Amino acid sequence: MDWQFLAFSLVKIIAAFAVVMTMVAYSVLVERKVSAFIQDRLGPNRTQPFFAKYIPGLGPLLTRWGVFQPIADGLKAFLKEDFTPAHVRKVYFWLAPAIAMVPSLLTVAVIPFGSMMGAQKMVIADLDVGILYTFGIVSLGVYGIVLAGYAANSKYPFLGGIRSTAQMISYEISMGLSVIPIFLLVGSLNLGDVVQHQTGGWFAWHIFRQPLGFFIFLIAAFAETNRLPFDLPEADQELVGGYHTEYSSIKFALFFMAEYAAMIAVSGMMVTLFFGGWTLPFLGLDQPAATLGMGLLHILVFLGKVCCFLLLIIWVRWMLPRFRYDQLMDLGWRRFIPLALLNIVVTAGVLALLASK
């Protein structure tokens, strides 16, 4: 392991972390704005630093679009009183927010967010078992929530924790099963190879070859990230926030950021697995970049696709009501798992037929 590899990896980690955290902050803003517009409101439009009003034109415009709001929110989260209720189990109570946050960030490590910049591959860890790693890490995320529910030692968080165990474990199965056909097609678990396999025309994208797989993955992704219509572990109306009811200040903010980081990670996964990753099937954008400019363009293409998915996830939250718990379980176990299994068998059969010819 030479120093060059270490240095470049470090730079990539820092850059990816910075981008992900910024996206977390601003997807919260987008969520607030979109929800406001859908509900006939304006959303955050007043927060401004003292100097903003001296910048003609731009300052008021940025203020109106709430661009400074995430900064104020972040500051507030740090400065608020960090209250630890007397009845909590302290160790787990402190551990849970970190455990919730870390897996979502770790998942980003294997997602190829660009092709090449110079001689560097634009992925932090080019693992050959990429997708296995992802599923391993994602299932850790549930521990954060379960621990939070257990540590809070009161009824609503506890119910939230229990719900999330059942929900996340059920949907992890359908999520895992839904991507197996992709790897049957690609013949490799490396996410870089998955992207390569989707080059050459629109219809090389796996969404067109595995629409059912994508559909199941999408729904499971909603469930895995605890977003409506599957936000039963949080369920503001019935569980007053669920597993993070007892949390305040930055600990709560960590759960909050973890949710959005998970959304970004899962959007990145969907883009990589089904929507051609950093490629676009025209202008030669589907070949690894030779120049720095192209490399940058690839990263922007990837981020653009991720943003589309984030917008979709955000919009759905204001569109659909929450599922009932039995409906959720029914959907997971009795619909998606058989469908995903069928999808695997059919894909394998077709591939075998094609190979035997």
Added chain:
Amino acid sequence: MIVERKPLNLAERFYLPALGNGFRVTWKHFRKTLFHGRTAADETSGGYYPEVPWKVEPGYRGAPYLVRDQSGDTKCVSCQLCEFVCPPKAIRITPPGPGGPPADRANAEKMPREFEINMLRCIFCGLCQEVCPEEAIFLQKDYSLTGLTREEMVYNKERLLALGGHHTGIQKWKQKADEARAQESFPVPG
């Protein structure tokens, strides 16, 4: 009433109408607000709060203040009923005690030496207004109470009276005084 639950058809079982209608409704509102700048606040009250102050309708229960009577005297007689009834114990009254300062109104027995309402505790329930035998305390129209410290949010008698203004409803004590005066000059037969 028995709600008939029709069996769902295939499209409904796949949640397709829910998706379609959900998107239609949300898009309609999103477009209206984003592109035409129309918000619910504009339509119902002409704008947002700090710029367009909220119009307080009669019957609103705002902050409770003490009132003065028609001749500018404190109406409260320090009976402490409101202090007793107040559910969150927001009111604290210091009665004058024996030999304390006399009431503003010559014929009233006493008035509070100090009368404090902690506006942070008050839940604006209106029980003090309801219980007061003298119509001396009223929930008025102030809804935006602010302060920089907790102490600042404890309103004392002076402040409550200044904010409360006059209320010339019942004039029980004036009538009593008039009656007493009439008694003085009552023609005694003899």
